[in-house]
Amino acid sequence: MAIRTPDRIGSARPRGDRRPRQNFETWSWFFMRVSGLVLIFLALTHFAITHIANDVTDTKIDFVGKRWSNPLWQVFDWALLALALLHGLNGLRTIIDDYVRAPARRITVKAVLYTLSFGLFAFGTLTIFTFTR
Amino acid sequence: MSPSSKVYRGKSGQWAFVGHRVSGFLVFAFLLLHIVDVSLVRWPAIYNDVHAVYGNILLRLFEVGLLFALLFHSLNGLRIVLVDFFPDGVRNQRLLLSGVVFLTLAAGIPGAWIIVKPFFLG
Numbered sequence: 001m002a003i004r005t006p007d008r009i010g011s012a013r014p015r016g017d018r019r020p021r022q023n024f025e026t027w028s029w030f031f032m033r034v035s036g037l038v039l040i041f042l043a044l045t046h047f048a049i050t051h052i053a054n055d056v057t058d059t060k061i062d063f064v065g066k067r068w069s070n071p072l073w074q075v076f077d078w079a080l081l082a083l084a085l086l087h088g089l090n091g092l093r094t095i096i097d098d099y100v101r102a103p104a105r106r107i108t109v110k111a112v113l114y115t116l117s118f119g120l121f122a123f124g125t126l127t128i129f130t131f132t133r
Numbered sequence: 134m135s136p137s138s139k140v141y142r143g144k145s146g147q148w149a150f151v152g153h154r155v156s157g158f159l160v161f162a163f164l165l166l167h168i169v170d171v172s173l174v175r176w177p178a179i180y181n182d183v184h185a186v187y188g189n190i191l192l193r194l195f196e197v198g199l200l201f202a203l204l205f206h207s208l209n210g211l212r213i214v215l216v217d218f219f220p221d222g223v224r225n226q227r228l229l230l231s232g233v234v235f236l237t238l239a240a241g242i243p244g245a246w247i248i249v250k251p252f253f254l255g
Contacts, residue, residue, distance in 0.1 A: 033217065036210040043203060051196055052244060055251050057188035061177045081168070088161035095154060120168045127172040 028090055035087045042080040064131070074128050081124045089117050149230050153209050156202040163199055190252050197245040204241050208233040 020026075050059050067073045092113055100106045141147065173180040186192060212229045215222035222229065 033214050037214065040207045040211065044207060047200065047203060051200070052247050055188075056193070056196065056248075057185065057251070060184060061174060061180050064171070064174050064180075084161075084164055088157065088164060091154075091157050092161060095158065116165065120165055123172055124168040127168075127174065131174055 032087065032090060035083050039080070039083055039087055042076065043084065046077075046080055068128065068131055078125060078128050081121065081128070085117055085121050089113065145227055145230055149209055149212070149233070152205060153213075156206040156209075159202045160199070160206060188252070190249070193249050193252055196248050197241075200244050200248065201237060201241045204237045204244075205233065208236050 050056065054063070068077075093110065096106060096109055096113070100109050143150070170180075170183055173183055187196070209230075212222075212226070212233050215229060216226050
């Protein structure tokens with residue numbers, strides 16, 4: 001979230017000022033920007049194909065079969081799956097840190113979230129790459 | 134100080150922050166559901182049955198909601214990137230937010246019509 005942006009706004013820092021050390025949260029902040037930009041392309045393309053160019057009732061099993069017979073669409077969908085899950089997971093991690101204050105409860109909520117997400121990531125990956133008509 | 138006087142009043146930027154969280158959470162929740170419903174392709178009959186449900190008006194409106202959440206989160210995310218990386222982005226953040234809201238509606242309303250149209254026109 002914007003609250004966590006490093007102090008780099010406006011004019012350049014004074015000469016000789018050391019850059020802050022890059023910790024996990026810096027990389028998390030950077031990852032959200034980069035993955036977000038890629039996801040705009042992936043998610044909006046995906047939505048345009050499955051909801052705008054085609055009607056949702058036409059995306060039956062044959063539609064999926066035809067798309068996933070092309071490895072490029074498999075890679076596209078897998079990239080969307082992986083990036084969207086990681087981006088969403090990291091966003092939710094921030095939200096949990098903000099609103100779930102009690103340590104024990106925070107760990108429990110995160111454990112449930114991580115287990116669910118990585119389980120569904122494995123399930124989704126299996127679905128994309130092992131599906132045969 | 135009374136607790137109410139400590140409430141942060143961030144004006145439009147704060148509402149953009151709230152909207153970003155809420156839309157992000159909703160899209161993530163849908164993603165988890167979507168992984169499950171697509172994974173039903175393993176059982177074609179069940180997949181097609183579950184999928185036919187997506188054609189009813191309630192779930193079409195749900196898709197419209199998803200479209201607006203996706204558009205807002207995408208465009209506001211772009212605004213956050215501009216604000217974080219370019220000094221001009223900070224200076225014009227309020228104007229940028231107007232652009233986000235305008236483009237969300239400009240793309241979302243025609244998209245919403247395309248999604249619900251088959252229900253009304255067959």
